[in-house]
Amino acid sequence: MFNAVAEPRRREILDLLMEGERPVGDIVERLELGQPQVSKHLKVLREVGLVDAREDGRMRVYRLNGRGLKPIHDWVSNYERTWSERFDALDVVLDELKDKEARDERP
Amino acid sequence: MFNAVAEPRRREILDLLMEGERPVGDIVERLELGQPQVSKHLKVLREVGLVDAREDGRMRVYRLNGRGLKPIHDWVSNYERTWSERFDALDVVLDELKDKEARDERP
DNA sequence: TTGACACATTCCCATATGGGTATATATTGT
DNA sequence: ACAATATATACCCATATGGGAATGTGTCAA
Numbered sequence A, B: 001m002f003n004a005v006a007e008p009r010r011r012e013i014l015d016l017l018m019e020g021e022r023p024v025g026d027i028v029e030r031l032e033l034g035q036p037q038v039s040k041h042l043k044v045l046r047e048v049g050l051v052d053a054r055e056d057g058r059m060r061v062y063r064l065n066g067r068g069l070k071p072i073h074d075w076v077s078n079y080e081r082t083w084s085e086r087f088d089a090l091d092v093v094l095d096e097l098k099d100k101e102a103r104d105e106r107p
Numbered sequence C: 001t002t003g004a005c006a007c008a009t010t011c012c013c014a015t016a017t018g019g020g021t022a023t024a025t026a027t028t029g030t
Numbered sequence D: 001a002c003a004a005t006a007t008a009t010a011c012c013c014a015t016a017t018g019g020g021a022a023t024g025t026g027t028c029a030a
Helices: A002-006 A008-017 A024-031 A035-047 A066-083 A089-105 B002-006 B008-017 B024-031 B035-047 B066-080 B089-105
Strands: A051-056 A059-064 B051-056 B059-064
Touching: A002 A008, A002 A035, A002 A066, A002 B002, A008 A024, A008 A035, A008 A051, A008 A059, A024 A035, A024 A059, A035 A051, A066 B066, B002 B008, B002 B035, B002 B066, B008 B024, B008 B035, B008 B051, B008 B059, B024 B035, B024 B059, B035 B051
Parallel strands: none
Antiparallel strands: A051 A059, B051 B059
8 A cells, every 4th residue: 555655646646635535537637638537547446445436427526535535644754754854752642642532523 | 664574574573673682693583584685674664764784703793763653653653543532632632732743843 | 329528448568676696806824 | 815604786587557549338419
């Protein structure tokens, strides 16, 4: 899944979908990439759960599923303290509290 | 650079280096991977600035440079709000403050 | 039903990449 | 100087992957 995001065009697709759901055609236009290529990238993103598709007539509307990026966020966050000196003991505690709250609210 | 981190073994190397600097031999042992392979992975990580090397006699001691992961962290953080409902307006303000402080301290 | 449209899938090709093996380079110890 | 050690590099091979072109599938409109 790190792999899915390692592709520049796929990151562009995700960035685009952050604006809102989009049919394939729109993505093809914006990325200036062939339609089959976009479909293939979307397939990869679908397989790792980073996007969902909704059928609307003869078009498929793709929607971002940002939660799929949480594993990456979690992994990278472990390294945050190596560059952010502000990420000291207090910050760690606060972040853990924030995480705990989030878990309690949506178990 | 996303690419460098997309490789599982390279992430293992980074995770290992989080414990502290290590010569190549130690990494080879821990990863149970060939020495040339480890050297090649380290080369990739060096080229994207995720690790630094220090010469110590006939061995090269590699050290983590976590700051190189900041771009990834920044990119993924844009998506955090899509899965964390606690990431509301107040949190955004607080995080921006934290960023600002960090910039002021290390410009 | 037929044709146009939106998208997915297939096939082909060029390139990149990771592992394995062998070898080169540099440094230490004797 | 020589052998051993630590690491880097070169070469080979199998596989994965992205783009391009062609084709398949399902849907709407007339």
